[in-house]
Amino acid sequence: MATTKKSAGRPLTQMDKRGALIDAARSLFVENDYEKVSVRAIALKADVDASLIRYYFHSKMGLFSQMLKETLAPMFEKIQQTNKQFAASSPEDILTTYYTLMSQNPDFPKLIFRTANLAATEVNQELQANLFAIFPTTRMTIFDQLKQADMLKSDVDIMCAKMSFISLLVFPFLMPDLIKQAVGIKTNPEFFQKLAKHNASLLRHGLIADESKPSQDR
Amino acid sequence: MATTKKSAGRPLTQMDKRGALIDAARSLFVENDYEKVSVRAIALKADVDASLIRYYFHSKMGLFSQMLKETLAPMFEKIQQTNKQFAASSPEDILTTYYTLMSQNPDFPKLIFRTANLAATEVNQELQANLFAIFPTTRMTIFDQLKQADMLKSDVDIMCAKMSFISLLVFPFLMPDLIKQAVGIKTNPEFFQKLAKHNASLLRHGLIADESKPSQDR
Numbered sequence: 031m032a033t034t035k036k037s038a039g040r041p042l043t044q045m046d047k048r049g050a051l052i053d054a055a056r057s058l059f060v061e062n063d064y065e066k067v068s069v070r071a072i073a074l075k076a077d078v079d080a081s082l083i084r085y086y087f088h089s090k091m092g093l094f095s096q097m098l099k100e101t102l103a104p105m106f107e108k109i110q111q112t113n114k115q116f117a118a119s120s121p122e123d124i125l126t127t128y129y130t131l132m133s134q135n136p137d138f139p140k141l142i143f144r145t146a147n148l149a150a151t152e153v154n155q156e157l158q159a160n161l162f163a164i165f166p167t168t169r170m171t172i173f174d175q176l177k178q179a180d181m182l183k184s185d186v187d188i189m190c191a192k193m194s195f196i197s198l199l200v201f202p203f204l205m206p207d208l209i210k211q212a213v214g215i216k217t218n219p220e221f222f223q224k225l226a227k228h229n230a231s232l233l234r235h236g237l238i239a240d241e242s243k244p245s246q247d248r
Numbered sequence: 249m250a251t252t253k254k255s256a257g258r259p260l261t262q263m264d265k266r267g268a269l270i271d272a273a274r275s276l277f278v279e280n281d282y283e284k285v286s287v288r289a290i291a292l293k294a295d296v297d298a299s300l301i302r303y304y305f306h307s308k309m310g311l312f313s314q315m316l317k318e319t320l321a322p323m324f325e326k327i328q329q330t331n332k333q334f335a336a337s338s339p340e341d342i343l344t345t346y347y348t349l350m351s352q353n354p355d356f357p358k359l360i361f362r363t364a365n366l367a368a369t370e371v372n373q374e375l376q377a378n379l380f381a382i383f384p385t386t387r388m389t390i391f392d393q394l395k396q397a398d399m400l401k402s403d404v405d406i407m408c409a410k411m412s413f414i415s416l417l418v419f420p421f422l423m424p425d426l427i428k429q430a431v432g433i434k435t436n437p438e439f440f441q442k443l444a445k446h447n448a449s450l451l452r453h454g455l456i457a458d459e460s461k462p463s464q465d466r
Contacts, residue, residue, distance in 0.1 A: 049302065068391075098370075106441055119391065124370055144368075146426045146427050147423035147424045147426075161426075162430055170431070183449075183453075185444060185449070186446070187446060189432070189433055189434075189439070190439075190442055190443050190446035190447075191446070192431055192432075192433060193420055193423075193443055193446075194416055194446060194447055194450055196419070196423070196427075196431065197415045197416050197419035197420060197423075198411060198412055198415050198416065199393055200374075200419065201414070201415035201418065201419040201422075202411050202415060204413075204419075204422075205411075205414070206361065206364035206365045208364045208376060208380065209364050209414075210378075212380055212383055213388070213410055213414065214407070214410075215407055215410060216407075221407070221408075221413075224405060224408055225408050225411055225412075227414055228404070228405060228408035228409070229411060230449060231401075231403070231454065232412055232451075232454035232455070233450075233454075235453040235454045235456075236449065236450035236451075236453040236454040237450070237453075
């Protein structure tokens with residue numbers, strides 16, 4: 031699993047080791063179900079001693095939770111920012127942040143989707159609680175704020191706006207390979223970059239009342 | 249599982265029985281993995297003799313395949329229709345057809361998604377081959393036709409248009425309950441009706457070059 035031997039390469043700093051554990055955990059949890067990933071396998075992939083997991087994260091669950099939090103941090107910051115100071119361009123700013131982030135971890139949204147869909151066993155419920163503890167989605171107020179400020183097209187319903195926004199945000203990363211093949215779509219970083227612009231434009235033209243106002247019409 | 253006893257109710261006609269098997273299969277395959285659904289359970293739920301499955305569909309796989317085909321038939325007809333005669337409103341026509349259809353079977357898209365994502369075992373590959381044999385997605389040419397006719401906004405890329413279209417189409421039916429709760433969305437037939445209009449408007453404003461031309465601007 032780990033391609034490097036402990037004896038090889040330069041010595042890792044403490045922060046390197048912590049980061050390596052986060053990266054190894056992300057990669058293993060994305061690929062496998064939670065209970066199939068052992069603390070030992072994470073340490074092996076990170077090429078550090080397994081005791082460091084307890085030291086930094088207390089437990090496998092702690093590492094799982096911290097990995098989610100740190101991976102999604104730039105997205106949450108952007109949401110908090112738009113909550114404080116919103117603009118007509120806020121939905122597309124959030125979308126662009128998410129696409130940039132997920133282009134580096136294109137299978138990460140599958141982990142979130144899979145975790146949210148787990149059957150309600152005790153461990154699974156703890157996983158889900160950890161997932162939603164860090165999820166600031168209830169606090170994503172951008173559409174309410176735009177509506178109140180009369181910046182949405184007059185017939186736009188907030189719940190519909192949220193649903194279409196989240197659909198455009200996450201489904202491109204969830205689409206099964208077989209369906210991509212069937213419809214002739216190839217995803218790679220360049221495609222996601224193009225798609226971010228395309229979907230931003232779709233949101234702007236489709237939701238925003240006066241596109242010319244925010245001076246970002248194409 | 250079946251709530252009616254064989255002795256109860258009026259006698260079923262042959263077509264009733266065939267239809268009852270399709271309905272029972274849809275409901276059981278949506279809820280459970282393919283291999284966990286027995287021919288006997290389907291017959292029991294349909295309240296008909298199991299030998300009729302062999303008679304009408306040859307096998308469980310034949311029934312699975314036929315059930316997919318018949319459930320998606322109205323969608324495929326609409327796609328074929330728009331391929332023959334396209335208009336600026338074609339994408340939203342397809343979307344509306346899909347929403348109307350899936351409002352009656354809101355978990356059906358999950359079956360398609362799950363099937364497309366199965367690990368490539370022998371049985372699974374047969375399931376997937378059956379799924380894609382009936383899928384006319386490669387033949388959905390609407391965006392290519394609109395582009396050629398200069399009816400898309402000039403900067404719209406066809407692959408991006410397909411991706412956003414499919415995202416808006418299917419993700420609302422795939423969103424995990426936990427995420428719906430977290431963002432404050434409740435799905436029911438009325439919501440899907442409202443969302444169909446909302447997403448149709450999003451596609452119209454976002455993709456179509458001259459919205460006034462098809463005379464369907466709100």
